[in-house]
Amino acid sequence: MKSLLVAFLVSTVTSWGAASDPTAVGRFEELRRFPAAEARQGVVVDSTYFYTVNNHALGKYRKADGVRVAGWQGEEGGPIIHLNAATLHDGRIYGVHSNYPGVPMLSSVELFDPVSLEHVGSHSFGRMDGSFTWLARRKDRWIACFVHYGERGAEPNRDSSWTQILELDDAWRRTGGWALPENLITRFGGRGYSASGGAFGPGGYLYLTGHDNTELYVLDFPKAGSVMRWIATIPIPAEGQAFCWDPVNPDVLYTILKRTREVIIGRVHLPELK
Numbered sequence: 684m685k686s687l688l689v690a691f692l693v694s695t696v697t698s699w700g701a702a703s704d705p706t707a708v709g710r711f712e713e714l715r716r717f718p719a720a721e722a723r724q725g726v727v728v729d730s731t732y733f734y735t736v737n738n739h740a741l742g743k744y745r746k747a748d749g750v751r752v753a754g755w756q757g758e759e760g761g762p763i764i765h766l767n768a769a770t771l772h773d774g775r776i777y778g779v780h781s782n783y784p785g786v787p788m789l790s791s792v793e794l795f796d797p798v799s800l801e802h803v804g805s806h807s808f809g810r811m812d813g814s815f816t817w818l819a820r821r822k823d824r825w826i827a828c829f830v831h832y833g834e835r836g837a838e839p840n841r842d843s844s845w846t847q848i849l850e851l852d853d854a855w856r857r858t859g860g861w862a863l864p865e866n867l868i869t870r871f872g873g874r875g876y877s878a879s880g881g882a883f884g885p886g887g888y889l890y891l892t893g894h895d896n897t898e899l900y901v902l903d904f905p906k907a908g909s910v911m912r913w914i915a916t917i918p919i920p921a922e923g924q925a926f927c928w929d930p931v932n933p934d935v936l937y938t939i940l941k942r943t944r945e946v947i948i949g950r951v952h953l954p955e956l957k
Contacts, residue, residue, distance in 0.1 A: 703866070704866055704870065704913075704916070705901075705913055705914055705915050705916055706915075706916075707898075707915075707916045707917065707918055708915045708916070708917065708953070708954055708956075709915065709917045709951060709952050709953040709954055710917070710918070710951075710952050711899075711917060711918060711919045711920065711936070711949045711950075711951055711952075712949050712950045712951075712952060713920065713947065713948075713949040714935070714948045714949050714950060715948050716940075716945045716946065716947050716948070717744065717749030717945065717946045717948075718749070718943075718944060718945055718946075719733075719735040719742055719744055719749070719751070719939075719944060719945065719946050720735075720737075720742060720751075720944060721735040721736060721737040721740045721741060721742035721754070721944075722735040722736075722737075722742075722939040722940070722941065722944045722945060722946050723735075723736070723737040723738065723924075723939070723941050723944065724736040724737055724738065724765075724766055724767055724768065724924060724925060724939075724941075725767065725768040725769060725817075725879075725880060725924055725925025725926065725927075725939060726925065726926060726927055726937045726938065726939050726946055727768075727769040727770055727771055727776065727925075727927045727937075728746070728771075728927045728928075728929050728930065728937045729771055729797065729930065730930060730931050731745065731746060731747075732744060732745060732746060732752070732797070733746055733927075733937055733946060734769065734776060734797065734800075735939065735946060736766050736767075736768060736769050736778070736925065737766065738764065738765050738766055739756070739757030739758070739759075739761065739763045739764065739765075739766060740754065740755065740756050740757060740766075741754060741755040741766075741769075741776070741778075741795060741800050742754045743797070743800055744946070749946070753799065753800050754800060755795065755800035755801070755802065757802075763778075763780060763793060763802075764780070764781070764782045764783070764785070765780065765781050765782065765783045766778050766779065766780050766793070767779045767780070767781060767783070767815065767816045767817065767879070767925065768816060768817040768818065768879075768880060768881075768925030769795075769818075769925070770817075770818050770819060770820065770882070770927075771797065772820055774797070775794050775795065775796070775797070775803070775804075776794065776795040776796075776797050776800075777792055777793075777794060777818055778792065778793035778794070778795060779792065779815050779816060779817055779818050779827075779925075780792065780793045780815065781814040781815045781816070782814075783814050783836050784832075784835050784836035785836070786836065786837070786838055787810050787838065788810065788811060788813060788814040788836075788838060789807075789808075789809060789810060789811075790807075790808040790809075790811050790813075790814060790815035790829065791805055791806060791807040791808060791815070792805065792806040792808075792815075792818070792855075793805050794806075806855055808855070811829050812829060812845070812847065813828075813829025813830050813831050813845065813846060813847055814829060814830055814831070814832070814836065815827065815828070815829055816828050816829070816830050816877070816878060816879055816880075816881075816925075817878065817879070817880050817881040817882070817925055819881055819882050819883055819889070820883070821850075821883055823852075823853075824850050824851065824852060824858060824859075825850070825851040825852070825853075825855070826848060826849070826850055826851075826881070826883075826889070827848070827849045827851055828846065828847075828848050828849075828877075828878050828881055829846070829847055829849065830843065830846040830876075830877035830878060831843055831844070831845035831846055831877065832875045832876065832877065833875025833876075834875035835875070837875060842875065843868050843871060843875055843876065843877040844865065844868050846862070846863055846868065846877040846878060847860055847861070847862060848860065848861045848862075848863070848881075848911065860909070861904065861905070861909055861910065861911050862909055862910050862911070863877075863878065863902075863910070863911055863913075864910055864911060864912070864913045866913070867891075867900060867902075867913045870893070870896070870898075870900075871893040871894065871895075871896070872893065872894070872895055872896065876893060876894035876895065876923075877893070877894070878891045878892070878893065879892055879893060879894045879923045879924050879925060880892040880923065880924055880925035880926045881925075882926060882927055882928055883928075884928040884933070884934075884936070884951075885928075885933060885934055885951065885953055886953065886956060888901050888902060888903055888914070888956070889901075889902045889903070889904075889911070890902070890926075890928075892921070892923045892924060892925070892926060892938075893923045894922075894923040894924070895922055895923050896922070896923060897918060897919055897920060897921065897922055898916050898917065898918060898919065899916070899917040899918075899919045899926075899936070899951070900913060900915075900916055900917075901913070901914050901915035901916070901917065901953075901956065902914065914956055915953075915956055917951060917953070919936070919938060919947075919949070920938075920940065920947055920949075921938035921939060921940050921947055922940065922941060922942070923941075924938070924939050924941055925939075926938040926939070929948075932950075934950055934951055934952075934953070935948060935949070935950050935951075936948070936949055936950075936951050
């Protein structure tokens, strides 16, 4: 009888503590699509252009008509192996770089001039706890994601639950860190991938994508503890990968469809969230 009571209490406490997946809210209103040869890993946007990201290539396109105006191509077998995403800050493109699927995991920030797309600098993290997949700016700090994989590119005794989100200062020193909720890691799927894209958007929330799901996840920082709060899920036509909010129209999202090499642009209609 005692063992049955203990089992009941454990089951009850577990169910109370388990977070349920947020119900899908809001909607994505597609506005247009443009073909882009480099649209394999992500896209970043400024007031006039969007820039597409491939493993070791960048493309620069006019937002108005999708015409390609410049490109950068790295050397096959060169030091830049796998650009995962990019962000724009203070007149520079910050390319998020890793040696995926290499083990041990190595990561760096690669800097590009957005006018010419010339490679102009680099900061190496070297060996990190995880593989660098996206970078975003929050006030005077960087928010960076270092993921673990469950299959290809995995390190011994690690899986995607070891993914971490770090806060870094301008000297790339750690000043904080958080974990993703277990149910979101499960939602990413069974192929062992994690958070492929991340950016701050409407409402000041952190928005994430996985690797395969046609979904945009809305997260908030916890009031206490170390686990991010997953508060909403928005259906989108893009299958994971890195994305960007338009700085001119903050509710407009630029995403990519990797399998067709397209940039998809749409307006996100988001209800008030708590």
